[in-house]
Amino acid sequence: MSLKLMKKILCLSLLLSIFxxxxxxxxxxxxxxxxxxxxxxxxxxxxxxxxLSIRYDVPDNWNEEQYALLVAPHKIEIRAKTLQxxxxxxxxxxxxxxxxxxxxxxxxxxxxEFPIRGLTYDDGRNFVGVExxxxxxxxMSAYKLNLFHWHLTDKPAWRIECRCYPQLxxxxxxxxxxxxxxxxxxxxxxxxxxxxxxxxxxxxxxxxMPGHSDYFDAAFGFPMHSAEGRAMLEKCIAEFCAEIPATxxxxxxxxxxxxxxxxxxxxxxxxxxxxxxxxxTTYVWDPGLPADSLSVRQVWRENTGAGETVWPHAPYVDxxxxxxxxxxxxxxxxKIFFHTPCETGKSDRFARGGILCMWYDVRVADxxxxxxxxxxxxxxxxxxERFWTGGAITSQYYGTLLPPAxxxxxxxxxxxxxxxxxxxxxxxxxxxxxxxxLHAPAWEITLTSExxxxxxxxxxxxxxxxxxxxxxxIPEGDxxxxxxxTIVCHQDEVRRFKIGFxxxxxxxxxxxxxxxxxxxxxxxxxxxxxxxxxxxxWKEPENYKFHFNTWAxxxxxxxxxxxxxxxxxxxxxxxLHKGVNKIEMSVKRHFRGQRFHMAFIEEAGQQLQTRxxx
Numbered sequence: 001m002s003l004k005l006m007k008k009i010l011c012l013s014l015l016l017s018i019f020x021x022x023x024x025x026x027x028x029x030x031x032x033x034x035x036x037x038x039x040x041x042x043x044x045x046x047x048x049x050x051x052l053s054i055r056y057d058v059p060d061n062w063n064e065e066q067y068a069l070l071v072a073p074h075k076i077e078i079r080a081k082t083l084q085x086x087x088x089x090x091x092x093x094x095x096x097x098x099x100x101x102x103x104x105x106x107x108x109x110x111x112x113e114f115p116i117r118g119l120t121y122d123d124g125r126n127f128v129g130v131e132x133x134x135x136x137x138x139x140m141s142a143y144k145l146n147l148f149h150w151h152l153t154d155k156p157a158w159r160i161e162c163r164c165y166p167q168l169x170x171x172x173x174x175x176x177x178x179x180x181x182x183x184x185x186x187x188x189x190x191x192x193x194x195x196x197x198x199x200x201x202x203x204x205x206x207x208x209m210p211g212h213s214d215y216f217d218a219a220f221g222f223p224m225h226s227a228e229g230r231a232m233l234e235k236c237i238a239e240f241c242a243e244i245p246a247t248x249x250x251x252x253x254x255x256x257x258x259x260x261x262x263x264x265x266x267x268x269x270x271x272x273x274x275x276x277x278x279x280x281t282t283y284v285w286d287p288g289l290p291a292d293s294l295s296v297r298q299v300w301r302e303n304t305g306a307g308e309t310v311w312p313h314a315p316y317v318d319x320x321x322x323x324x325x326x327x328x329x330x331x332x333x334x335k336i337f338f339h340t341p342c343e344t345g346k347s348d349r350f351a352r353g354g355i356l357c358m359w360y361d362v363r364v365a366d367x368x369x370x371x372x373x374x375x376x377x378x379x380x381x382x383x384x385e386r387f388w389t390g391g392a393i394t395s396q397y398y399g400t401l402l403p404p405a406x407x408x409x410x411x412x413x414x415x416x417x418x419x420x421x422x423x424x425x426x427x428x429x430x431x432x433x434x435x436x437x438l439h440a441p442a443w444e445i446t447l448t449s450e451x452x453x454x455x456x457x458x459x460x461x462x463x464x465x466x467x468x469x470x471x472x473x474i475p476e477g478d479x480x481x482x483x484x485x486t487i488v489c490h491q492d493e494v495r496r497f498k499i500g501f502x503x504x505x506x507x508x509x510x511x512x513x514x515x516x517x518x519x520x521x522x523x524x525x526x527x528x529x530x531x532x533x534x535x536x537x538w539k540e541p542e543n544y545k546f547h548f549n550t551w552a553x554x555x556x557x558x559x560x561x562x563x564x565x566x567x568x569x570x571x572x573x574x575x576l577h578k579g580v581n582k583i584e585m586s587v588k589r590h591f592r593g594q595r596f597h598m599a600f601i602e603e604a605g606q607q608l609q610t611r612x613x614x
């Protein structure tokens with residue numbers, strides 16, 4: 001048998017294997033159940049209104065969220081300890097239903113590793129309204145996230161109805177252009193809580209104190225931490241707790257980070273005491289002002305482990321995997337997938353779970369773009385998988401650098417991405433329209449600074465060059481990157497690729513912006529078989545170039561547009577010839593705060609063939 005024929009047979013086998021796995025949505029559950037048994041190859045058309053039964057006669061040692069699900073020829077049976085377990089069983093059942101409305105013959109027993117699996121949205125900076133919040137809750141519930149951390153106050157505005165001090169809702173004291181005067185009434189907050197409860201989610205509202213409160217100073221002329229400020233804040237808290245009782249909302253987040261006050265310990269003792277008098281459990285940011293051992297820490301800083309900054313005997317949740325708005329949305333699911341929750345992958349009385357955060361400090365013009373610009377759906381799928389199943393995927397720290405293509409870690413991530421692709425097609429076509437699965441082709445990369453040069457191999461359709469520089473000891477300052485890989489084609493053909501030379505942080509405007517006409521950002525260049533590839537025709541050339549940190553500065557009021565984010569731009573058509581094609585990319589790090597980055601991602605429809613050519 002010739003080598004060429006053998007290669008074709010192997011390639012065909014791979015394609016058949018991939019298509020076979022993609023054709024079985026019943027095995028594409030996210031998060032993956034603990035115990036899944038396919039009882040036969042049969043499928044059934046069942047009426048869930050008439051043929052579904054629910055039983056609560058389960059062992060006492062069952063988890064509060066645990067459930068068992070049986071799909072049989074003439075019935076669907078759910079067993080659970082609580083209504084929460086029933087909700088999760090129904091969510092699994094929804095994922096099992098195929099495009100023809102039929103269910104597979106299966107038996108499942110499932111429960112989460114971590115009791116807290118949350119999502120943060122910052123309504124203080126960009127108000128979205130009840131319907132958008134409900135949309136986020138629907139996504140959470142579909143993937144068994146159970147805590148919505150609702151950040152209701154921040155520098156621009158207080159978003160909670162306030163009757164005792166209407167000044168807090170007065171647009172005159174709020175940041176211009178930031179949804180001035182927009183807030184949630186108590187009726188709307190109760191509506192959101194009820195909607196969330198029906199979907200297995202509880203609400204954790206945050207009243208951020210004493211920092212992130214510019215609106216407070218503007219309205220009253222003194223800060224929250226002052227004696228006058230505390231007195232007023234205490235009345236606001238009492239009003240909120242009277243309208244939203246502990247039966248509806250037993251936990252409240254009090255923020256407390258990124259602020260200096262003269263008596264931090266005294267302020268925190270007052271704040272914790274005030275909330276506990278109202279029967280609430282307090283959450284705080286860590287690092288932040290000093291809280292006591294009863295407050296739940298939300299660990300947010302990445303350069304420390306999830307358990308390193310908390311008290312030795314204090315409950316905490318892990319947000320140290322990073323923020324949705326901070327990373328490339330196509331790469332961030334990999335970072336989450338390889339993250340070990342709470343450092344050990346196991347829950348205990350202190351390690352309570354995690355919260356995935358979506359901040360967007362920059363003003364947003366079109367609120368429907370928030371989830372796309374930040375990759376909410378893709379990040380949620382990866383987060384749901386890791387914090388439901390727990391454990392450690394790898395003993396190594398990959399961060400935002402992908403493992404080698406043939407490694408066990410990359411094979412596991414690609415298998416997970418196959419499940420993600422099924423969900424994009426069947427459930428999240430709009431919410432994941434930006435997303436393409438990543439693979440790990442090898443790039444030969446040269447990094448050159450003023451004092452050091454090195455040649456390295458890196459893997460991936462997306463390369464975080466900043467992380468690569470850190471890994472190989474390239475110092476800060478200007479760096480030139482040159483990268484090369486090949487693609488083998490069996491015939492002349494046109495393929496489409498998403499191409500990027502930057503992935504700016506959406507909580508900042510620091511970026512190279514939109515390049516000059518005829519240029520790529522950050523002095524980027526791409527050669528296909530030695531010939532330069534032209535960039536898109538820019539709609540706003542030479543706009544939005546801010547080579548400095550814009551946090552809390554006027555530049556934050558310029559919204560991001562799709563054109564500035566490579567994952568939102570249309571893919572570029574590239575002509576490849578039969579045989580070996582040489583791809584060369586170059587990009588320069590040339591200003592502080594730059595997201596030193598490159599992406600060359602083939603559209604999913606062509607990736608199956610491409611995998612045989614790498």
